[in-house]
Amino acid sequence: MTSTTQAVETFDSLNPATDEVVGTYPVHTDDDVNTAVAKAREAFRWWASLGFAERAERLRRWKGIIARRLPELCAVVSAETGKPAGDAQLEVVLAVEHIEWAARNARRVLGPKRRSPGLLLANHAATVEYQPLGVVGVIGPWNYPVFTPLGSIGYALAAGNAVVFKPSEYTPGVGAWLVDAFAEAVPEHPVLQLVTGFGATGAALTRADVDKIAFTGSAATGRKIMAAAAERLTPVIIEAGGKDPLLVDADADLDAAADAAVWGAFSNAGQTCVGVERVYVHAAVYDEFVGKVTERARTVRPGEHYGPMTMRSQLEVVRRHIADALARGGRALLGGTDAVGDRYVRPTVLVEVPEDSEAVREETFGPTVVVMRVSDMDEAVEKANDSRYGLGATVFSRRRGMELARRLRTGMTSVNAPLSFAGIASLPFGGVGDSGFGRIHGPEGLREFARPKAVARQRFRVPLALTTFARSAKTDEFVGRLIATWHGRHGGRDKWNRR
Template identity: 80%
Template sequence: MTSTAQAVETFDSLDPATDAVVGTHPVHSADDVNAAVSRAREAAGWWDSLGFAGRAERLRRWKGVVARRMDELCAVVSAETGKPAGDAQLEVVLAVEHIEWAARNARKVLGRQRRSPGLLMSNQAATVEYQPLGVVGVIGPWNYPVFTPLGSISYALAAGNAVVFKPSEYTPGVGRWLVDAFAEAVPEYPVFDLITGFGATGAALTRADVDKIAFTGSAETGKKIMATAAERLTPVIIEAGGKDPLLVDADADLDAAADAAVWGAFSNAGQTCVGVERVYAHTDIHDAFVDKVVERAKKVEPGSDYGPMTMPAQLDVVRSHITDALARGGRALLGGTDAVGERYVRPTVLVDVPDHSEAVCRETFGPTVTITRVADMDEAVDKANNSTYGLGSTVFSKRRGTELARRLRTGQTAINAPLSFAGIASLPFGGIGDSGFGRIHGPEGLREFARPKSIARQRFPTPVALTTFARTRKTEDAIRKLVSRLHGRR
């Protein structure tokens, strides 16, 4: 920690591959956070007044800045996370798609809609519309510091809210870049503002006068966020971790399935909430599938194909999970405990790992994968669902893909392709159980950041008035007979 002449506490952002200082950022206090929220509250009124068209036009300006200066943003992402430029570009490209989808579809999803008033209230005109909440606090992760938080930020902005963003302390420079790019496109008010710091800063945002918190991180921290938000009855969206399964059926395309397993397990050094951590392979193809996975995994090189562990403490978690798996009778066909270095972890493929092992039960968040033989897909589904997590999942099957996907207890499932649901902006994204609740992306994501407003307007008075003390016995009898005829048939 350092201090400036103005006694502002700061912290350094480091390159995880070298520990070189990438940037220096302020540690914002609770007073700083409250001031940012107050500014956002004022900005929210102006932003809402622009209407859907005005906001869409400005969001597209922002999208244009991001797209034109993509290389610059990718360089910041790579510097702070250590991920290769191609991986950084992938998440930026997906984020741009989400900005566009939210801008284009906000009016259709959230605009005024007519509803049927029903027979008894047929003299009424009924409508519902979605109004912005006001100010949304977003607490983002470090593993995908552009794509993941923008899944909340873009949709909250499109819905008419101002946003105060607290990025991870590991990627504050990415947050700074995004907010500055928005200010370049929308200079009038701080509609999208930044606060930086550690857990205390995030807690201050959760306690502040915000109308909703969108959090991405661990289940443990998510519970703390919820407890803090409960002090003001602030609603929350929690996108926590996952222990995502991949099911490989007997009729699967094994080459494609193996490629998906390797990508899902090892891309971004396994630091992916919807990455593949568990594989359940049908006994008929298990051995052939394992051979293909190992063959491909041997060609994956840390330092070029993926970066270092962004959070150093995660190295101990990965090492402990591998150690526990081997101690319980599992075998490492590739990698093992010696695969865990000082900054990087080499790909590790584990088989014969008992179901109660940490490598099967708990989120590893590193470049490891367990492959388990199952007698059939019913057993695969049972084992996949035997988890406290429920975020994403993948199925490779030519005949039963949709059936198996529907039976998996997860928020989203990809069939015959790795993690494809994340790239489809119209699909909601979120989990169940220890993976959290609420949804970002798609129509559901827009509605998460708006409140439904119902309006009933009387078009003409009715001779059969129910909501009055002048109601007569004759009126009551008429209504009783009408309802009995309409709804009382056997």
């Protein structure tokens, strides 16, 4: 809902379970966004000048506010997304861990390091360090409105950047809470700012004078972000969803695998980019596994274990995918098209679904799961990789877990536990293919928000000067012999040195 008051357009944030108004926020215009970016540019100079230790101390203040007011933030998350308080707390707790990791490790990852100068320039000292980019624009999602954007914001701030944050129009209150908490911890300058609105506001941020854009959302919107950013050659990080598989080998712990499948598929109403949407099970344990999954899924209740569909339009996507699967010969062991209600979707377990169905090929983003029988794990890997997505995956196997994990075309894989890579702050998070590119979290995430700066410093002069017009023919001859002797000894003899 939008309204106009004193020429300022606003919109309401609604509780998806009740349609109650949670809060009202401005629709920021292009001028508003450009003003925020200009303020961030000034704030960046101060923030970058603090150095790693002082930035870390301030990030820990922010982390402390979040931790102390955990119930307050969780209440905002629950109100805007409809997710249970426990699930809201889980994502906030993980986000706090990531802020701490980024603050603690930024100097180690980004600080100056020596490099070897090599043979020809042995009289030099070579170093590389990572310097902040400047202003980073972060466009966040609604499904995990704390954990996901802070994976960019926290790391960008630790690297020394200022940030302008545009949260989803479904969760502006969460974004406002986080930015206000940061301003309390760092009151000196507007290092982290908020802009709110719809797609046009996000597009304005992408076109603004930012040094990088970090976006989480659909692949279709990601392409638009890239096209707009290309006008200024602004680099981007894209995390664009997935169709994540779970592989179950014949020697797997079936109880643990079934529990992981149910939680991975149905938690957060299936609205998880790394959630389990496809399961490939070895034929030797298929029937037993399916029985365990169905039994557990029957105990999962919408409104108690997970919330409503945050985006009402997603209900039709879920209904269409289920209907297509059934029309192509699939069976619903639990749920089905009638599981899709006005706000909630009951758990749906589908089997015998063809690989070319929408339920297998497209991201459903709802509480459904497709379980398929495979003759062996080679077939499982082949079918799991036959997707334009490549975000996360899970493998359950006692003997071959690591082998299978390495063979999967995904950015992340968890072995014998569901989605644990997301909770380990030192591991990079991101995908391949239509799941996007670039990484948040871990050392790779810190480096995404910094630029490498190489410095070569001559320590002393040598007679063998190569970068001068005064270089003699005798010098060239000596260098040629030196390189031939040093590097030519590898690879055997040839017709020029058979003597």
